[in-house]
Amino acid sequence: MMGRRIWDISQPLHPGLPVWPGDTQFAQAKTWQMSESLPVNVSALTMSTHSGAHADAPLHYSEGGADIASVDLAAYLGECMVIDARRAAHLIESSDLPEDVGADRVLFRTFEVFPRDNWKADTTAIAPETVNRLAGQGVKLIGIDGPSIDPQESKDMSAHKAVLKHDIRVLEGLVLDDVPEGRYELIALPLPIVGGDASPVRAILRDLP
Ligand SMILES: N[C@@H](CC(=O)c1ccccc1NC=O)C(=O)O
Numbered sequence: 001m002m003g004r005r006i007w008d009i010s011q012p013l014h015p016g017l018p019v020w021p022g023d024t025q026f027a028q029a030k031t032w033q034m035s036e037s038l039p040v041n042v043s044a045l046t047m048s049t050h051s052g053a054h055a056d057a058p059l060h061y062s063e064g065g066a067d068i069a070s071v072d073l074a075a076y077l078g079e080c081m082v083i084d085a086r087r088a089a090h091l092i093e094s095s096d097l098p099e100d101v102g103a104d105r106v107l108f109r110t111f112e113v114f115p116r117d118n119w120k121a122d123t124t125a126i127a128p129e130t131v132n133r134l135a136g137q138g139v140k141l142i143g144i145d146g147p148s149i150d151p152q153e154s155k156d157m158s159a160h161k162a163v164l165k166h167d168i169r170v171l172e173g174l175v176l177d178d179v180p181e182g183r184y185e186l187i188a189l190p191l192p193i194v195g196g197d198a199s200p201v202r203a204i205l206r207d208l209p
Pocket residue numbers: 020050056060147148149150151152153154172
């Protein structure tokens with residue numbers, strides 16, 4: 001009997017992974033190399049907390065906000081609605097949303113093709129009014145395929161301020177190219193990085209039973 005399909009919506013982490021301009025490049029180095037005398041391979045990672053598919057902590061956009069080890073996990077696990085927002089312009093506006101998103105978690109697709117090997121500077125972000133509208137519908141988590149819910153030139157971080165106001169969780173850097181619009185089960189748990197402003201996640205969607 002076929003199980004429920006799993007959609008992997010995470011970016012593979014590898015040297016050369018496109019990261020935010022000026023952010024830490026992904027690197028992996030051997031601590032121990034398996035040999036005649038050594039039974040194991042062990043390596044060390046150097047990476048931005050915002051590498052690939054990741055979850056922001058409130059600490060990232062609010063001094064004194066909760067770190068990623070403290071956030072409640074319930075938001076990262078459960079029914080979500082994937083919305084095709086490719087028609088949106090610079091910001092996803094309320095007019096780009098259906099009347100009612102009909103789920104506690106919303107993931108926005110903005111890319112025709114996810115830029116796996118190059119950094120795209122002018123990505124679509126989310127208008128703060130859209131965050132406020134989703135909060136009014138009880139949304140607990142907002143995800144996007146772009147690198148940020150704010151524009152890359154943002155100075156006021158208005159979308160992050162809006163998610164802070166409503167205590168909504170954030171996922172960024174998702175890969176949604178192959179995922180049709182609709183309802184799925186989301187699983188995208190952050191690591192308990194004490195003091196972390198964000199954490200990489202292995203984000204997946206599962207068809208609903
Ligand atoms: N993934 C990060 C990207 C980021 O660091 C950032 C977002 C908007 C404006 C500036 C940023 N970072 C450094 O200047 C974010 O949470 O939006």
